[in-house]
Amino acid sequence: MNYFIGLDSGGTFMKAALIDSNGRQLALSKVPAKVLNTRQGWVERGLDDLWDDAKKAIIALLASVEIPAHQIKGLSISAQGKGAYLLDKHGRNLRNGIISSDSRSLYIVKQWQEQNIPEKIYPVTLQTLWTGHPVSIIRWLKENEPENYANIGSILMAHDYIRYRLTGETQAELTNMSESNFFNSLTGEYDFSLLETFQIEAVWSALPPIIKPDELAGYVTEKVAKETGLEIGTPVFGGLFDVVSTAICSGISGSSNTLNYVMGTWSVTSGIASDVLPMTHNYVYGHYVLENQYIIHEASPTSASNYEWFADYLGADGEFDHQANQQLVAALPPAQSDLYFVPFLYGSNMGLGIKSGFYGLQSHHTKGHLIQAIWEGILFCHNLHLDRMRTRFPNAKVLRVTGGSTASDVWMQMLADLTGMTLEIPSIDETGSLGAALISMVGAKEYASINEGLEAMQIDAKCIQANPEHFDQYQKKYQGYLRLVGFFKAFEEQKND
Incomplete structure (x- = not known):
């Protein structure tokens, strides 16, 4: 039996999994990610900290198996x-890494919007333009x-940086770099004219x-082998944007009636x-x-991390009991509360600079009402992306x-x-x-293709059906949420006048 390691560098944890060639996860290690928030809108990682997290995860993984x-x-x-x-x-x-949820370049992106640069570059990049893109960050620097x-x-x-520390080689991986706004989607290469547009052409050679x-x-x-316990000369393969990795494992490839929902640090809907239509x-x-396929997605940092942020406030004696919280929400009527939560703690999907907040909070509201409102707000953010994606994928009937x-079965029923x-x-x-390990299996010729590997792994799924009796009530509250965010947006614009 051959074995493969998949590293997953996320916003909350660095994870390392040992996967055998049948797709079975034999061991998993997790190391909390070190994230720095030293100023308003700044979200950074020390590069040595990022590498140290990866090393610790690999060392713990190897120590857990024989x-x-x-x-x-x-x-x-x-x-x-x-x-x-x-x-x-x-x-x-050079300096701390700047994470995609960083918003220090907000003023630059607003200037670019006023100059219609997003509309100018879209036919070339097939990308929107926001604060977390490398081009925005580089211009800020x-x-x-x-x-x-x-x-x-x-x-x-x-993942390019972690791979550099593993191998000493500098490369940029395609699925990630294709969404950088350095990249011409038509030619499949970097485009110097884009750097000229952003006035950062001096970094072309970088x-x-x-x-x-x-x-x-x-x-x-x-050196790395001595530090981690890996074998000298272990092959390291390109890797993946985590949105792509999740789409692979969800099994949506080749299906026009199925979309992938990712509920993590980010709200992501993919097809x-x-x-290109x-x-x-x-x-x-x-x-x-x-080959010759695109991942099309809508995303914003408005998902479950907004719930996790409240752990210190909603827990008891430092404990955040998800099971107990789920029971509190299950005891409440669906979408009946007049309490709303806007989950923009880390960014917005309805306009630059809009902040998070509750509306409608009254003395009779309980902890359960607060959690229900947080869950609803996160689902409403996802639903905004879904509504847009349904226009592009009109036959979509299933969410993976x-x-x-x-x-959380309760939260998933709310989503359905x-x-x-x-x-x-x-x-x-x-x-x-798993997606990372699968890529390494294909690279190592364990499988001839991604699809062959997925077929061999035989991944099954649990099914949850929607309750049609609740649909209208949820949609009514969703429309109220959209109006509320409109007021938040207007307030933010007037505040800055």
Whole structure:
């Protein structure tokens, strides 16, 4: 039996899973991610901290099994996309990594919007433009940290940086870099004219060679082998944008009636297609792992992390009892409360700069009402993305849902009732790790293709049907939520006049 490691670098944890060639997860280790919030709107990671988390996860994983390191035939990484993780011109860490949920470049993006730059670049990049894109961050560095800007040697994303530390090789992985706004979706290459548009052409030479997900990137170095217990020369493969990894494991490839919902740090709704259709809404198109296919998605940092943020406030003696919270919500009538929550703690999907908040809070509201409102608000944010995606995928009837929130049957029933769609929850706890391991299996020729690997793994799913009696009530409250966010937006605009 051959074994493979899938690293999953997320917003909350660094995870490492050992997967055998039948797709069975034999062991999993988790290390809390170190995230720095030193200023309003800043979300960073120390680059050495990121690497240290990856090492700790690998060391703990290998210590938990009795499998010789030489039987591990490949390793790959699934990670959050966007952001900027920079090396200097000597290959050393330049500064802290800036995560995709960072919003320090908000004023720059607003300026670009006033100049109609998003509309100008979309036909080339098939991307929207917001604060977490590398181009926005790099432009901010030019204006605010000119010495760092002048010393940029390599522009990486999270999994590119971890792969660099494993192998000593600098590359940019395709599924992530295709959504960077450095990348021309028509030519499949970097585009210098885009850098000119953003006035950051000086970093052209810092864009690394592009590598495909299952392409061999390099080998574990002797130094890393000594530090982690991995075998010297273990192959390391390109890796994946975590949205792509989840889409693979959800099984939506090739289906026009199924969409993937990710409920984690981000609200993500994804579908797979082979063509770009002219639409009134600018959808995000990224390169998928299968040739000549795009992953099309809507996303915002408005999902379950907004619930987890309340752990210190809603827990008892430091404990956040999800099971007890679920029972509190189950005891309440569906969508009957007049309490609303806008889950914009980390960013908005209805306009730049809109803040989070409750509305309608009264003395009779209980802890259960607060949790119910938080869950509803998160689902309403997802539903905004779903409404847009249904225009692009009009035959969609099924949602394949992944993420930690799927452990709550009550929350999942709320989702089904709000959307009126059938939910399918794949029997996979760690889609990021499995997707990364699967990519390494294909790279190592364990399987001829992604689809062959998925077929061999035979992943089943739990089904949840919508209760039609609750649909109208949820839709009524959803419309109220949209009006409320409109007021939030108007207030934010007037405040800044």
